[in-house]
Amino acid sequence: MSQETVPVEPHETLYVPMRRRSTRQYVTTPEGTRELHIYFGVKELTLDEPDLISFGEALLEHDQFMAGSATAWSVGEPYPWERVRELLEALLAEELLSREAPKPSSEGQLLRRFLESEARRAAPSEPLWWNPDCPRVMERLVGQPLELGFLETVLPAYRLAHPALDAEGRHVGEMSVFPDAMRMKLPTERRTCPYPGSRYREEAPMNLTALKSMTRHWKPVLRAVLAVREEFLRHHPLLPDGRWRLGDLHALSYVVLALPSLLLMRANAPVPNGMLDPVLSSLFRVTDGVRMVTSYLLLLLEGPVPYDTPTTAAELLRVTEQANLYLSTRGVCAGPPHMVEDFFATLLEGKPVTGAPIPPAAWEAELPAAMDYGLLGLQLYSLQSTHWSRMCHAYDVIHTALLEVEEEPGGVLGRLRAHVERDWQLVQLSGLHHATPRALTEAAFSEMYARAQRGRRGFREGAPQHLRDAFTPAGDEVDGNARLRLRELMRSRAGAPSGARGDVLDAVADAVAEFLALERSALRVLEGTQRQVNALLQRPHPARKLSGADLSLGHRLRIGTTRMRPYLLDVLREELGITVENTEDATRCGLASS
Incomplete structure (x- = not known):
């Protein structure tokens, strides 16, 4: 018999297989009542009865429990067993609970499947780059050449720098390179994600090589964020209460991505492929996540979030978790939660970077041009x-x-x-x-x-x-x-x-x-x-x-x-x-x- 048809008995042991992948949010309704929303991957559990909030909180503290013990998860009198049984059977029907203990996933098996897929992937044996080889590269990819001077009209601006190699020999876009046919097979250390939340032990692994590079260059990356942020705010001021407009934050992400793209794509003294500062490639990778989250909100098919919606770092973090935006078909975000929070606070709140000041980078003189390039790219997109x-x-x-x-x-x-x-x-x-x-x-x-x-x-x-x-x-x-x-x-x-x-x-x-x-x-x-x-x-x-x-x-x-x-x-x-x-x-x- 299925989980849905077998009544739950008090002595049964039940399991919460997705507890480590859950996130929660407390919501106050227009009527003033408090609700608890729990997200298990793409599934959402809403507890809109105030006395059940403690039930939901306790549920997230257990990997397994005896069904009858859940009657004691209230803050006052124990819940009646009939009420608890109804809740547990509903959660079983939605597969948020299970009668069987989760089988431990083998990190080795997950990685082996991923690596086998990578080994079968056709990949170029030499770097392919747009500037100045766009006609040759495009003909190789789709059978038709294209002049470099039309590239931004054909390829979205936020993807232009993806296939370029930085000075550490890594693609700027790492695993997300588009077109994928330009992605080489580069030595990469991978592991299953250990961070709690939506990406916990996701089958697609996280990229440790990119994370180690990001960690080495972290403070210069944050200083670069502040420099681009300052340039952007000269022309797009914050709301009176200091919050960002959602659409402006999306546009800012385009400008950040445009900075390394400009240096690589310009005709006059372009940065050669393979020579881009790893600070700028790391800056590109971490900011592309902000572009994805803000774009997701602005373009929701069931109702886009308005451009002028006030946005905070906390709201951005919440959406990233609940919409599973840490995940992709090629891997999961490797950024530890504390680094993600640090980056959002720097980008949105202007959090200062600690440590001794460093001389301005040569690329800072290009910020006005990067603004133009990023905003023109957004218009083309x-x-x-x-x-x-x-x-x-x-x-x-x-x-x-x-x-x-x-x-x-x-x-x-x-x-x-x-x-x-x-x-x-x-x-x-x-x-x-x-x-x-x-x-x-x-x-x-x-x-x-x-x-x-x-x-x-x-x-x-x-x-x-x-x-x-x-x-x-x-x-x-x-x-x-x-x-x-x-x-x-x-x-x-x-x-x-x-x-x-x-x-x-x-x-x-x-x-x-x-x-x-x-x-x-x-x-x-x-x-x-x-x-x-x-x-x-x-x-x-x-x-x-x-x-x-x-x-x-x-x-x-x-x-x-x-x-x-x-x-x-x-x-x-x-x-x-x-x-x-x-x-x-x-x-x-x-x-x-x-």
Whole structure:
């Protein structure tokens, strides 16, 4: 019989298998009552009856207990056994309790499985780096070259420095390098995480090599944090009560990540790959966690947290634990709790760094440029993400249209439907398959885009740019011609269908044409922002126009990851042999050469 169906008896021994991975939070409701929320990984236990708070507190003090003893976990009279039994049976049903003793996990087994997976992984035998080898590297990764002057438009700014090697021979992104195909196999000491909380004995190990480097450079890292923080606050002041705006903290993380990226990516005297100061690579790794937590909150699909929400170090720590943000598919955060708390206090509260003062680092002169680079990168990321959201809208329209008519498998509509259905599953994983989350995330990116302009040199308060303008088609002759041409090509490839089948193909063609019109508008703004990046880095802007095919490389780099993104125009090319070339000036549709 299952745990759910066998009544609990007082003499039974019960186990709390996830006690070491639990975290707690006390919440006061608007009515003034006190609740205890206990988090076991992704599961949450809420005790909203005041007299049960002591029950929850006692539960977290036991690895095992006799069921009947839980009646004494109250602060006053013992709980009635019937009430306790009901609670225990509910916890058993949710697998927060167990009748069987947890089997001790073997650290050796966990590491062996991970190392076996690493041994099978294909990896480059020589360092791959973007500057100045972007065309060669991109062609190796996705089969299509890309000029270095378009890289920030294709790859999110916070990932640019990932594959670079620092002076200790470590990737800046360590295990999180993106694209993973640029991650070499480097000697790395690993172990299962011993820290209590959400990452306790997680199967993916923590990186001791990176932790040891971080520890060696810890005080210089904290001093660097204070230097970037001071530069940022010159342009983005704190709230009157001294707290951070959540969105500003997210933008600050971009600026911190931009500092080593700027030194590596600039055209004039770039830091050579393999020579980056380990202080800056450690700074990048620890700050990327702040970017992830703040981004998670700002872009929650069920309701993004507003940009101006006051944020504290304690709140950041709580969210990190409860949302399991210490964990990833490639490992867990190796930072001991006291170092994480120290870093958050330094970044958010300006906690001074003890010890003798040290001379300013040479890179401190680059802080104004790093501000510009980070904020331009955040604008590009907002544009890239909104472009993806608009593509999801087009998928939504096409997916709905293709469900309206039946056709034999193997026919044109059948092939289109099968391909779109595969893509639609990936769209669903992104959470942007409904209009409401798309609208919410686009509003969040619009706010990020607007705020990122402030603090950049040359910004004029009276002439701000708006994200919505970047996705406002001109509605000119190009749009009409593209729509008619797509209809013509799709009907011809389907054998000139009539009736409902023809109407569905027209609906698909119209949805693609509408997306292409939006993309043309976005390409204009993306290229204009990229031009500012290139001027900042003192490198030439590409002679040709940025294209939709360039943007597709960002999708192709994700192939094989847990967050793959389909590319809409692949549907037409692969199923109908229709090709599309899209730039800000023109949309050209044709048939692929045989």
